[in-house]
Amino acid sequence: MNTKQAVIQHILAEYKKIPTKSWGESFAPSNIALCKYWGKRDSELNLPMTSSLSISLAHKGAQVKIALIDSPEHELIINGKIIDNSLPHAKRLLAFLDNFIFDNAHRYQLTLCYNIPVAAGLASSACTFAAIVKALNDLYQWQLDHPSLSILARLGSGSAARSIDVGFVEWQRGNRSDGMDSYAVPLNQSWPELNVGLSMIQTNIKSVSSREGMKRTLQTSPLYAAWPQKIQQDLTQVKKAIAQKNFDLFGKTAESNALAMHATMHTAWPPLMYSHPETITMMKRVWELRDAGLTIYFTQDAGPNLKLLFLDSDITNIKTEFPDIEIISPFKKETINA
Numbered sequence: 001m002n003t004k005q006a007v008i009q010h011i012l013a014e015y016k017k018i019p020t021k022s023w024g025e026s027f028a029p030s031n032i033a034l035c036k037y038w039g040k041r042d043s044e045l046n047l048p049m050t051s052s053l054s055i056s057l058a059h060k061g062a063q064v065k066i067a068l069i070d071s072p073e074h075e076l077i078i079n080g081k082i083i084d085n086s087l088p089h090a091k092r093l094l095a096f097l098d099n100f101i102f103d104n105a106h107r108y109q110l111t112l113c114y115n116i117p118v119a120a121g122l123a124s125s126a127c128t129f130a131a132i133v134k135a136l137n138d139l140y141q142w143q144l145d146h147p148s149l150s151i152l153a154r155l156g157s158g159s160a161a162r163s164i165d166v167g168f169v170e171w172q173r174g175n176r177s178d179g180m181d182s183y184a185v186p187l188n189q190s191w192p193e194l195n196v197g198l199s200m201i202q203t204n205i206k207s208v209s210s211r212e213g214m215k216r217t218l219q220t221s222p223l224y225a226a227w228p229q230k231i232q233q234d235l236t237q238v239k240k241a242i243a244q245k246n247f248d249l250f251g252k253t254a255e256s257n258a259l260a261m262h263a264t265m266h267t268a269w270p271p272l273m274y275s276h277p278e279t280i281t282m283m284k285r286v287w288e289l290r291d292a293g294l295t296i297y298f299t300q301d302a303g304p305n306l307k308l309l310f311l312d313s314d315i316t317n318i319k320t321e322f323p324d325i326e327i328i329s330p331f332k333k334e335t336i337n338a
């Protein structure tokens with residue numbers, strides 16, 4: 001038995017493995033890290049080198065429906081299309097489902113519906129695995145607590161640990177080798193005036209996965225040694241900024257954290273660069289606008305798309321400057337219910 005299965009068995013030991021309804025369903029939002037997760041201390045259990053902190057994207061994410069079927073193979077349907085089980089992204093999902101097979105006669109039919117582009121640095125794996133775990137919880141009526149859901153989601157993809165909850169969420173690194181103390185906890189802080197602008201520079205599947213990117217960076221970048229300390233400082237600053245609603249401190253910390261993460265990637269070998277020329281052009285425009293008095297910052301994940309951070313007070317100017325961005329207001333009621 002591998003360690004992933006040992007963790008799952010430990011969490012589900014007391015729970016029944018027979019569904020009480022014909023299908024389970026759930027939604028999980030994407031999340032955008034303000035202090036990034038970059039580097040694993042255990043790649044089987046997706047245990048991080050550091051803690052991280054994110055904001056969830058309200059209604060943007062994955063809707064999952066899951067049912068047991070009388071079949072020797074799982075069935076996967078993404079955005080209305082039946083997916084070939086031999087495709088790489090299908091294999092990863094199906095391998096995750098294999099961990100939750102409790103009888104040999106059945107497999108799962110998994111239906112996923114996204115309202116974000118998949119695998120383009122918009123945290124699609126985060127919402128996918130979180131929604132699958134929540135849908136299984138619904139199918140079997142386990143009523144697991146949030147730390148357990150977060151741990152199970154982490155086994156699919158690290159950042160999925162942060163997509164179980166909404167709003168600001170901190171994923172605590174933990175110290176245990178079985179990862180039972182490595183899960184996400186919501187900050188329970190609201191910031192209704194806060195907006196995230198999603199740029200769509202590219203929406204294709206990325207060339208180097210974050211799993212591969214992290215591994216390469218950790219093994220080869222001379223800058224990686226400075227990363228845990230940088231994260232520690234930024235976590236303190238960003239939590240202070242959220243508590244005080246200090247937007248300049250918030251934006252500056254998030255932007256600097258993303259740039260530091262990308263510096264570790266650029267100095268890996270072979271070098272890793274997720275930015276496209278349009279990404280750099282947009283970054284420079286953000287810096288120019290900031291110099292001109294607009295309070296705007298960005299963050300960037302393992303993809304070319306920037307996520308802009310700004311308050312309601314600047315929304316009109318930002319819409320004029322960046323007409324193509326999609327604006328999400330994580331704490332506004334109308335966004336949450338959309």
Ligand code: PMV
Pocket residue numbers: 032033035036037038052125126157158159160210211301302
């Ligand atoms: O969970 P993964 O393996 O997709 O890694 C996510 C990595 C980043 O998006 C770059 C950072 C983060 O904290 O979400």
